[in-house]
Amino acid sequence: MKHPANRQFFAYWDSKRGDARAPDRGVIEPAALRELLGDIFVLSCEAAAGYPFRVAGTRVCALFGRDVKNQSFTGLFAAESRREIEEITAAVADETLPAVAGLAATSPHGPTSHFELLLLPFNSRAHTPISLTGLLAPFGTHHGAVGELVLTSWRYIHPPVQKLLPRALRKLAIARGFIVYEGLR
Numbered sequence: 001m002k003h004p005a006n007r008q009f010f011a012y013w014d015s016k017r018g019d020a021r022a023p024d025r026g027v028i029e030p031a032a033l034r035e036l037l038g039d040i041f042v043l044s045c046e047a048a049a050g051y052p053f054r055v056a057g058t059r060v061c062a063l064f065g066r067d068v069k070n071q072s073f074t075g076l077f078a079a080e081s082r083r084e085i086e087e088i089t090a091a092v093a094d095e096t097l098p099a100v101a102g103l104a105a106t107s108p109h110g111p112t113s114h115f116e117l118l119l120l121p122f123n124s125r126a127h128t129p130i131s132l133t134g135l136l137a138p139f140g141t142h143h144g145a146v147g148e149l150v151l152t153s154w155r156y157i158h159p160p161v162q163k164l165l166p167r168a169l170r171k172l173a174i175a176r177g178f179i180v181y182e183g184l185r
Contacts, residue, residue, distance in 0.1 A: 001100050001116065001118065002116055002139075003116040003137040003139065005036055005039060005135060005137045006100065006116050006118040006135055006137050008036065009033065009036055009040065009118060009120075009135045010098070010118060010120070010157075012028075012032060012033060013028070013098075013120050013133075016028060017123075020123060021096040021097075021121075021123070021159060022096045022120070022121040022122055022123045023122065023123060024122065024123045024125065025122040025123075025131060025133075028133070036135060037057050037058075038057040038058045038059035038060070039057050039059050039060060039135050039136055039137055040055075040057050040060075040133065040134070040135050041053055041054075041055060041056040041057060041060050041068075041073075041133065041134055041135075041136070042054040042055040042056075042131055042132070042133050042134075043073050043089070043131060043132050043133070043134065044129060044130075044131055045093040045129070045130035045131055045132060047086065047089075047090060049072060050072025050073060050074040050075045050086075051072065051073040051074055051086075051089050052070050052071060052072055052073065053068045053069050053070065053071055053073060054069070054131060055069065056068045056069055060136055062145070063136065063138070063145065063146055064076065064145055064146065065144070065145025066145075073085075073089065074086050074089065076148065076149050077148060077149045077150070077151065078148040078149065078150050080150070081149065081150050081151035084151055084154075085101075085149075085151055088101065088119065088154055089119060089132070091156065092119045092120070092121050092132055093121055093130055093132050096121045096123070096124075097121065097156050097157070097158070098118070098119065098120050098121065098156065098157040099118075099119045099154060099155065099156050099157065100116065100117065100118050100119075100154065100155060100157060101116070101117040101119075101151055101152075101153065101154035101155075102114070102115070102116060102117075102151075102152040102153040102154070103115040103116070103117055103136075103149045103150065103151060103152060104149070104150045104152050105146035105147055105148065105149045105150065106146065106147050107144050107145060107146045107147060108144070108147070109144050110144060113138060113139075113140070113146055114138070114139045114140070114152075115136055115137060115138050115139065115149070116136075116137045116139065117134060117135075117136050117137075118134055118135045118137075119132060119133075119134045120132060120133050120134060
């Protein structure tokens, strides 16, 4: 992640998930993210509807020049990027796997603007709609509302691998001073 806002949001999300693959939606406290709320959004995991926005921050809405609540997230992307962003969003929701992407957009009155998109899953629970959250952070300044988004790069953020102690050391910890060397006769 390149953008400080995305790093901050990811660190908060990561601290809330603990040992789980993703946190429950209810443990995210908006007050703890006060300065980021304008760039944060929540998407409903309805692929057929284009992952509509449930909630969108004020800067996200201003970026597109309208309130995007209940509108298609994937519909904001140019045709050449739409299928790819649909697959990425589905993987975030279905595989509980965070993703980060680079985006570009042009505006009618200005140059191309660049953004970093962070998509983070929530734990799915029975009898609650599946959703995910994200943050759309601009690099530099942009001039007015932007047009369609184009995906320029992306990657999944895999959970950290737990560092396992070598087997002989685990035995050492269990045996309290008695050392077993495997493979030696």
